Amino acid sequence: MELLQRLKESIAWLGGALAALTAICYATGYYAFHAHLTMLGLGRVVDFKHEDMLLEGARFFFAVTAHLLQMVLALGAAGVSVLVLVALLGEIGPLARSARRVGEWLSAKRTELGAARPALKGTLLLTAVVILLIAHTDRFFYPLLALGRIDSLLFRTGVQATDDCRALIPLAGTGLPPAVAASLLMQGERCSVFLLAEFRRLLDGYLALLIAIGLAFSFNAAIRPQLLARGFRLVLAVYAMVYTLLLPVAFGILVRAAVYPVASLAFKEGPAVRGNLMTRNDKNLLLWLPAERKAMWYPSETVSTIQVIGQANLFLRPEGGAK
Numbered sequence: 565m566e567l568l569q570r571l572k573e574s575i576a577w578l579g580g581a582l583a584a585l586t587a588i589c590y591a592t593g594y595y596a597f598h599a600h601l602t603m604l605g606l607g608r609v610v611d612f613k614h615e616d617m618l619l620e621g622a623r624f625f626f627a628v629t630a631h632l633l634q635m636v637l638a639l640g641a642a643g644v645s646v647l648v649l650v651a652l653l654g655e656i657g658p659l660a661r662s663a664r665r666v667g668e669w670l671s672a673k674r675t676e677l678g679a680a681r682p683a684l685k686g687t688l689l690l691t692a693v694v695i696l697l698i699a700h701t702d703r704f705f706y707p708l709l710a711l712g713r714i715d716s717l718l719f720r721t722g723v724q725a726t727d728d729c730r731a732l733i734p735l736a737g738t739g740l741p742p743a744v745a746a747s748l749l750m751q752g753e754r755c756s757v758f759l760l761a762e763f764r765r766l767l768d769g770y771l772a773l774l775i776a777i778g779l780a781f782s783f784n785a786a787i788r789p790q791l792l793a794r795g796f797r798l799v800l801a802v803y804a805m806v807y808t809l810l811l812p813v814a815f816g817i818l819v820r821a822a823v824y825p826v827a828s829l830a831f832k833e834g835p836a837v838r839g840n841l842m843t844r845n846d847k848n849l850l851l852w853l854p855a856e857r858k859a860m861w862y863p864s865e866t867v868s869t870i871q872v873i874g875q876a877n878l879f880l881r882p883e884g885g886a887k
Contacts, residue, residue, distance in 0.1 A: 589621030596620050596816035603817045605716030610843045624815045631767045704769030707739025708810050711817050714746050729755035752879040759818040822878040828871045
């Protein structure tokens, strides 16, 4: 009976975990889809499919986990290399003695300074973390937040195609400004590698933020008074939460390609049309007509046949560019 009870508890726990994971994937996919469609200019036009949102959320978590794992392994390998180098240098007699004397001198100075000014260590630590946090917001958070201003790219005109995507990126500055990211997006598949690189850069900032949070909680006892330490932990937690919520938005804009099926619609009455099939339900279907630069809803009852002839990026042929 005890074994059966444990089995029931394990199944219940597993079911709850799967339900929570599904809800998280669904919410993440919703954010990514909404940001992607808003970037296109169809955020309030296209209906979301539940299975598509779940799949998009799973793709987001796979991309984030894979990159963070890669970076953690790289940092771990670098750390091991440094430890091996230190161990090898420690085998050299003069270097080992010099390092030991320097370590003893630094330890004595730290003890002397701590006894004379007990609050100095915590103050310096808090100041350093605040400066790093300000630098982090400038390099990572503000570029991430600015991506949400990109919208209605499908309806912009006068875009020239180019094979030199690097020429669109300014040499100075941190991250991709919204105008530059929009220009890269409107080049279709040609500049996708630079958009993916920007998303990975934002993930590097996320990893740095997680490491900073871990260090802040580890050295929490050194910060005085405790009320200040608690307030700082709260600010750091809120900042990390907002950064986390913005990552699916960046994924939907920078990573999710604007590739949709190319369909030819034949009607019971009237001429056939051809465009990108954006979405379809029981009553209607939405077709993007690139030549006319508009989206049209067609009642399903008026369509006799739908022929899908491939897939294409919505920005495959920017106006004025080469085909």
